[in-house]
Amino acid sequence: MDSIISKILRTIFIFIIMVSCKSKDSKEPIGPNIIFILTDDQGYGDLGSFGSETIETPNIDNLAKEGVRFTDFYVHPICSPTRAAFLTGCYAPRAGFPDVHLWGSPFGLNPDEITIAEILKTKNYSTACIGKWHLGDEDVFAPNQQGFDYFYGIRLVNGTQKFENFSVPFYRNDSLLTMRPDHSRMTHDFTEESLSFIDRNKQNPFFLYLAYTMPHVPVYPGENFRGKSGHGLYADAIEEIDWNVGRIVEKLKAEGIEENTLIIFASDNGPWAGFGEQSGSAGELRGSKITTWEGGVRVPMIMKWKNTLPAGLVYSEITGVIDMAPTIAAAAGASMPDDRVIDGKNLLPYILDQKNEKKPHDVYYHYAGTWLQAVRSGKWKLHFARPEIRPGRYGECAGWHTNNAGILNEDLLFNLETDIEETKNLASEFPEIVQELKNMAQMARDDIGDYGIKGKNSRPTGSTYLELIDITQYPNSEYARKVEKEMLTEMLDFQRKRFDKLSNSNKPLNSQESEELEFYKEKLNL
Numbered sequence: 001m002d003s004i005i006s007k008i009l010r011t012i013f014i015f016i017i018m019v020s021c022k023s024k025d026s027k028e029p030i031g032p033n034i035i036f037i038l039t040d041d042q043g044y045g046d047l048g049s050f051g052s053e054t055i056e057t058p059n060i061d062n063l064a065k066e067g068v069r070f071t072d073f074y075v076h077p078i079c080s081p082t083r084a085a086f087l088t089g090c091y092a093p094r095a096g097f098p099d100v101h102l103w104g105s106p107f108g109l110n111p112d113e114i115t116i117a118e119i120l121k122t123k124n125y126s127t128a129c130i131g132k133w134h135l136g137d138e139d140v141f142a143p144n145q146q147g148f149d150y151f152y153g154i155r156l157v158n159g160t161q162k163f164e165n166f167s168v169p170f171y172r173n174d175s176l177l178t179m180r181p182d183h184s185r186m187t188h189d190f191t192e193e194s195l196s197f198i199d200r201n202k203q204n205p206f207f208l209y210l211a212y213t214m215p216h217v218p219v220y221p222g223e224n225f226r227g228k229s230g231h232g233l234y235a236d237a238i239e240e241i242d243w244n245v246g247r248i249v250e251k252l253k254a255e256g257i258e259e260n261t262l263i264i265f266a267s268d269n270g271p272w273a274g275f276g277e278q279s280g281s282a283g284e285l286r287g288s289k290i291t292t293w294e295g296g297v298r299v300p301m302i303m304k305w306k307n308t309l310p311a312g313l314v315y316s317e318i319t320g321v322i323d324m325a326p327t328i329a330a331a332a333g334a335s336m337p338d339d340r341v342i343d344g345k346n347l348l349p350y351i352l353d354q355k356n357e358k359k360p361h362d363v364y365y366h367y368a369g370t371w372l373q374a375v376r377s378g379k380w381k382l383h384f385a386r387p388e389i390r391p392g393r394y395g396e397c398a399g400w401h402t403n404n405a406g407i408l409n410e411d412l413l414f415n416l417e418t419d420i421e422e423t424k425n426l427a428s429e430f431p432e433i434v435q436e437l438k439n440m441a442q443m444a445r446d447d448i449g450d451y452g453i454k455g456k457n458s459r460p461t462g463s464t465y466l467e468l469i470d471i472t473q474y475p476n477s478e479y480a481r482k483v484e485k486e487m488l489t490e491m492l493d494f495q496r497k498r499f500d501k502l503s504n505s506n507k508p509l510n511s512q513e514s515e516e517l518e519f520y521k522e523k524l525n526l
Contacts, residue, residue: 031123031332032305033198033261035208035248036324038086039241040079040132040158040216042299043271045283046238050300052281054231055238059246060302063265067304068313068351074320074376075269077289077296077368078400079157080134082268082321083211087115087135087146089325089336089344091365094448096461097135099369099398103156103166104483105474107395108136109146110462114337116325117147117207123334126150126201131190131211132158137169141462144173148209152193158183158213162278163516164498165218166491180494183220186213187237191244195251202255205332210248212241219278226510232277233512259306262331264324267299286422290404292366292373292383293422305331309351318361318376323347341447341457363440368405369397371451375441379417382427382437385410390451395461395471397451413437495520 044050047057049064075082080100081092087109088095101107109115117127128150129143134157136142143151154168170181194210214221214237221228221236225243229235245265252258271280273288287293301319303309322344326336330346345360366374371390374383386408392399413427413434427434449455461471465479474480499520502513509517520526 029333031125031205031334032308033206033208033252033257034120034125034328034331035210035261035263036086036328037245037248037263037265038083038131038209038211039238039265039267040211040213041269041272041280041289042215042238042267043280043282043288044285044295044298044300045281046215046234046271047300049302051283055229055235057238057242059242059249060265063245063249063263063302063304064312066306066311067263067302068309068315070301070303070319071314071316072318073266073299073301074297074318074364074366075267075299076321077269077292077366079216079268081367081369083133083135084109084113085321085344086324087117088113089116089322089329089342090340091322091343091367091448093367093370094341094343094455094458096459098367099395099401100134100157101136101395102475102480102483103487104137106138106463106465106479107471107474108138108141108462110460111140111145112462113146113459114340115147116328117143117209119147119325119329119334119336120205120207120332121147123332124205125332126197126204126206127209128194128197128207129153129209129211130193130197131186131209132213133211136462138464139174140464142171142174150197153190153211154181154213158186158216159218161217162275163218163512163519164220164494166487167494179490183213183218184222184226186220187240187244188222191247194248198248198251198255202257207328207332214238214241215278215280217272217275217278219275220512234278234280238280259308262303262305262308262328264301264303264328266301266321266324270296270299284421290368290400291406292368294381294416294420297366303347303351313351315351317350317359318364318378319347320344320361320364323360340459363437365441365444365448367448368401369393369451370449370453371397371401371405372441372444372448373405375437375444376416377437377440379415380430380433380437381414381416381422382434382441383408383412383414383422384438384441393452393472394475492524495523499524499526 049061084092084095084097092098096110127148129148131153133155137155167179170177215234219233219237225236225240229239270289282295285295287295326344326346336342363377390402392402411427412425414422447455449458502517
């Protein structure tokens with residue numbers, strides 16, 4: 001009997017030793033490669049897989065065919081806040097970056113924020129940001145200081161008019177390459193850099209954040225794509241992006257890493273209206289960029305992870321850009337920080353378990369800057385009354401938000417299942433729903449904030465102008481006046497040089513160049 005017990009104990013001891021040795025020798029599982037592709041100002045209706053009948057996007061549509069297409073995916077209504085929300089997993093007002101900052105301003109994404117790139121570094125990922133950053137111009141806010149090993153692109157917006165209207169410093173890491181990059185080469189060059197990054201890191205897990213500047217104005221398609229679509233510059237730019245997305249997918253296939261790569265495609269906000277052939281379409285949705293109507297905040301989103309995510313799935317629950325960081329972190333086996341509030345959810349369990357009746361979000365908040373303008377829960381969306389135009393508050397809710405908000409004399413309640421165009425106000429028919437949504441909104445006001453109200457869990461904007469306590473007063477500061485003077489001087493010098501170049505061109509001008517020449521004549525009073 002003793003010998004039997006001794007034998008059993010010996011077997012158990014050997015098993016424990018073997019398990020112990022195995023745990024010491026075994027390596028941590030390697031997560032998938034992750035590619036997040038973000039376009040700029042692309043509308044909900046500007047992909048074939050989302051209803052476009054004019055723009056051909058076979059490569060992006062194929063991502064949807066082989067992956068998951070999200071029909072109710074939300075972002076902020078303007079550029080920088082969406083990017084802050086993506087990197088932090090939080091609504092932008094919570095993460096201290098609720099609005100776009102002006103050229104040369106001393107503000108950026110606070111270095112105390114923990115980005116998804118920094119989280120992935122804990123799992124030994126190589127990380128790159130290629131394209132548009134727009135979360136701070138100064139070095140302390142640059143991608144290389146926010147978790148990215150490699151950066152190639154611009155820290156600013158690429159323009160605000162139909163033609164190049166100010167300098168756009170272009171960097172490789174922290175080295176300035178040029179103040180005036182060729183906009184027509186950006187899509188091609190960003191893709192080339194992405195392919196090189198993949199090639200350098202194909203043996204190890206990598207995270208590529210590819211943020212195209214197109215189709216944001218000024219829209220400059222590559223020479224091989226200008227006029228190719230037959231539907232204007234904007235469509236040309238989208239088709240160029242699609243072709244380059246195809247190149248990236250083919251690279252993954254050629255290297256044998258397609259199945260081990262999670263690809264996500266989305267836009268940062270709705271289309272910017274009012275620029276003719278340089279504006280996109282929100283399809284049947286109401287509104288556009290800068291507004292919190294569906295056309296401003298609902299964008300196309302696709303996720304493909306071959307043989308992991310179901311192919312051809314259409315997911316219609318409420319999701320948003322705040323979910324991207326938690327989802328990416330989970331895919332990599334990493335965790336989001338637990339020392340702060342994170343708004344986003346890991347979407348993988350909801351996608352993979354179709355029997356799971358739980359929804360990622362019971363409520364989703366729509367902020368224009370710090371102004372909470374609307375809230376959605378289930379099929380219901382409530383826009384709060386806006387009886388007057390509010391003054392702009394720089395860095396929080398600037399004039400581009402307040403002046404474009406429009407007047408709403410009453411609350412507007414829409415059933416998005418039957419009225420995606422937001423045309424039939426049901427507030428008087430369902431007062432209990434209105435009150436329920438207002439109660440949800442009050443929770444957000446207390447927690448995240450609202451116009452002129454700081455939420456108890458909102459975090460500060462990064463700043464190198466520490467003596468300026470109230471960021472909303474920046475435009476009135478001596479610092480801002482100095483920066484504005486420098487920008488206007490540089491802009492005027494460029495316009496004169498550009499005018500001379502176009503006026504003395506030895507080759508016929510294309511339609512965009514001809515329009516640009518007339519634009520400069522008016523601006524320069526020539």
